[in-house]
Amino acid sequence: MPEMSVTQAPAPQKEGELVGRGRRDGNRLFKEWYAELDAAAESGDPSAYVFVMGSAAEVLKAFDLNLVFPEINSLQMAVRKVSLEYLNKAEDYGYSTDVCGYVKADVGMHLDGRKHPNGRIPKPSIVVATNMCNTYVKWVEIWQRMYGCKVFVLDIPGQRGIGWSTEPGSEQFENDRRYVQSQLEELIEACVAVTGKPFKIERLQENLAHVNRMAADWSAVLKLNQNIPAPFNAMADGLTYMGVLSAYRGTETGARYMAELREEMEHKVRLGLGTIAEERFRLHGVGPACYSYFRRFLELFQDWGAVYVNSEYLAYAGGGLDLGIQFDVERPLESLAEQLLITGRRSMSNMFFSQDQLADTVRDWKSDGIVYHSVKSCRTVSTGMADSREYLTRIKDVPALFVESDLVDPRLWSEAQFKNRIDAFFEALGARKAAALVAAKG
């Protein structure tokens, strides 16, 4: 039998290969990314510690810095069921039980020689934070004390006034844009100093163009979940997609991944393929999942035939790309400053003004209700949830469930109480849907 030529043209994508490709490729990319970090830990190549909100990846990747996302590292420790070991290390060191679980898991890992279950993590050469989360500003000081690394905090001015009042083009916005842009110029100088490499504006433009493609496709992917059944679960599958959004932001790989994900989702929509056999309930998530018991967290909803069709977390932890932002690559720094302002303000103002946007999202994604997951160790994410829930249930008549545990601290998970609330919520939701059906039939 003749050997099959290795240069043979690839076979057309088979049905089974296309469905689930986003998860498979996402997981593969994630492993590769951690492998690169492990290699950087070995070689000592410069690395930047950044956050999922306002990572400035476009600038940092123009200097070939390896990007380390401490939030993702902590989340992964919980998914891999080892977060408690690291939390205990940090608490033994002196951190209070009330401190953010992400911070403590990260501190524990550093105290343990940066040995992460996914590989070794390199030391920070530079740290870039924003004021989008108040904890970021204190978190970076820990690494500064541990490693003496350069710390750069991008100050994003909040919006003035109530409601969603960011107004691009206004005089105030232009002043703020110049302020952020001047900080980006300082960041570039800092990167030059850390890496010893010159700044090439065409590299930045290239990265921005990749983000433009990624954002357009990601925005389209999210909208495809307005279909019934939804082609992906925003909490389960969404976690993989978010990882790629952060780690591969500003790269050709990331842009191509998102285009392929869009292709997969369009394919699923054409065939009417959902994520479970019967999609009985559609949910919108506010707050992250409990990653310490991630599978169980998802099962408690899936057992009722519920699918998360959207999640606020995909917007904020996905770096604000859900809006389909488009940079003007001819004005790279100005445009980057503008988008940092727009997406940054949205995340900062969300705890005060989320309710109307939530109501619109629930309507457009045809959700039956909202699930608020309050995070015990993160008041930044959880503040405002109770008020938002009151508004949506009382004023907008949107059914809502409020549960609380933690991102990464398994000690704060109480399954019996969690399950009781979830079951009761779906019983009430089922009765509501049945009554609506009867009313519709006249």
Add this chain to the structure above:
Amino acid sequence: MVVGIDVGATYTKAFALDEDKNVIGRSMVKTGFNLAGAAERGYAEVLTSAGLAEEEVDYVASTGYGRYVVPMRDLQITELTCHAKGAWHQFPQTRTVLDVGGQTVKAIKLDERGKVRSFRLNDKCAAGTGAFLEKTARYMGLDPAEIGSLAMVSKEPVTISSVCAVFAESEVINHLTSGTRPEDIMYGAVLSLAGRAHQLMKRVGMEPEFTFCGGMSRNEAFVKAIKHELKAPVNVPDGDMGHFNGALGAGLLALDRVRKLQAAGEWTNRSHRAVQGVSA
């Protein structure tokens, strides 16, 4: 005939109903650590009480925190839905239900059809539950059964400000060493509990009529405190019916399910035993 079983933290209650919703049997046993065993004992006793053979039972619905381990169940339903159903049946103008049990306190807002519109539960804390009063009684060397009668003779209740059932011990000791009478401490604890329950009710947007059920509805001091707190009439089921309210609701929902299956032509008399959650 149907049976509703409520496997609660402290007691397992069971009700047998005929097709006209008449109560034909009841049982109450201590839950203990073997939840399935308690359900089996409760089930056996309710059949005896009703004079029923097992093959005469058409459907069994379970509720309570042990609802998933009731071996003979056809259906499990949360106690929120069951208490709403039971309260609506006993007092058809109910709009807000308060259920205070051994480990949970629940406020449930009903819509005009008696369906659950919203609910709130105590979270990861027993300070607002019957267990809080039991601990307070034990700290003073009293039997929990004495709580109601003792608290009723209080003339000057003291403030029990602790937000924690465990830390309440030091507060109780402090009051005792200051010479406070046990009945004033006990009623102070009861008032503290009623205040918490009121807060929970406010958060569901409470509207009259109010119906109070659960094991604590049998405690005369607590009923008095709730009425004092709400400054409004409160429906309290007669005798032990408040304690059985969840089991009653489960039984009524079991009847609904039987009728639904019969209407759909799917009724095969206990051959349907696939366990599932309620959807209507």
